[in-house]
Amino acid sequence: MTTLAAGRTRAREIAGTVVDPEMPMLTLVDLGVLRDVTESEVGVSVTITPTYSGCPAMATMRDDLVHALSDAGYAEVEVKVSLSPAWSSDWITAEGRRKLRAHGLSAPGPSPTGPVQLSLAPVRRAIDCPRCGSADVRLTSEFGPTACKALYQCNDCLEPFEHVKEI
Amino acid sequence: MDDLDLDHESVYDGLLGGDSSQWAFGTDFEDPLAGVDTMIPAGVDGAALAAYCLMLGDDALIYAHRLSEWTSNAPDLEDDIALANIALDLLGQARLLLARAAAADASVVPQMPEGSPVPPEDALAFFRDEHAFRNMGYVEALNGDFAVTIVRLLLFSSHRLALLQRLATSVDPVLSAIAAKGVKEVTYHRDYAGRWFVTLAGGTEESRRRLVAGLRTVWPTYAELSRSTQVETLASEQRFGVDPAVLTEEVDAVVDHVLAMAALERPDLPPSGTGPMGRIGRHTEEMGHLLAEMQVVARAHPLGKW
């Protein structure tokens, strides 16, 4: 039993080193997509959840998990995808948010709750420039290079930056 | 030499050191529903569930393909990216819905040659003939100019958001999970289209003229979104799906609100068509061209690995 419990921790630690292919400063733990790591006699089973339905990074995450755990000696590595509950940007950890900022990205605010509202006014987020800290920033596009990001520009230092969207 | 051998002699083999999992998408496919319990809930007819998932999946697939035609053609880079992202979200929803259809009733999936690595949802997307698609004619229509695209996207995403919100309480846990995720995505799509609708209406004389023309082009097809079929009625009775007819009031309220913000009236135009023809496999002329482009590569290599 001790070996199993120790193994579970070890497998979790290894899975926790795998990074998001599109935001490699974040581990899957930081991003909140690593839902479960369970070890059995034959190997290890990892559960991840997609950030967006069409997120092309899922297959890479799966492959990287299989690699990391196989290299660590696990014979059978199974990666399951859990659709429910749907991923929320609230699951990005405090450490993940710190890393985003350190790499020039703006972290998401609280994800919307309650009934879905139509919002025709320009999006207003209380965010500041990850480079100079100025709160005088403007949205350049609500859709960015990947599904999870919006594009901003700082009006003070003029730095363009990416904001991870609330979802 | 067959396709399989060709693929095994890929020039990239040396680069990969024989390790195919280095590729971003892998060369083997994963089941998008792996680890999800796809058992059919009690009281639900598997064939009806599959037929219903094909409808919603095909709407998303065909519309995703159509919207993706804007890639590198949009008025500016931001909108190029936005429309590509919206298409990608819909493609993701399509993949899950088609995989759900295949898991609920394997008989809907086209027969593939022995040894084909094509997964069921890809077989459904790329190897069905036109008459087997169950999407609405609404999503087949040519994009037109940016204003036409925005009007069509506004009506579509308003309808789909209302639908997905109700579908999130489906007795089928798979559909419920797909819908709950889709709600978050389509909320952004509707906001995007709504903002552009109001912006074009209040912009220049030319942008307003184009928007009004776009509204008149798309409006007659709006009614198709809420036309229901027997499959949807059954889906609603068995509580795994939504009858689109019940959404009319809710969607109308959103559309009327946007029209009011844009200082526009509903066009005085009668609905086109009489029935949900696409839902029974009767498609418009544009559908054939769309499928030809979407399916040609996959069909040329039924044993191919990507």
Ligand SMILES: [Zn+2]
């Ligand atoms: Zn700045």
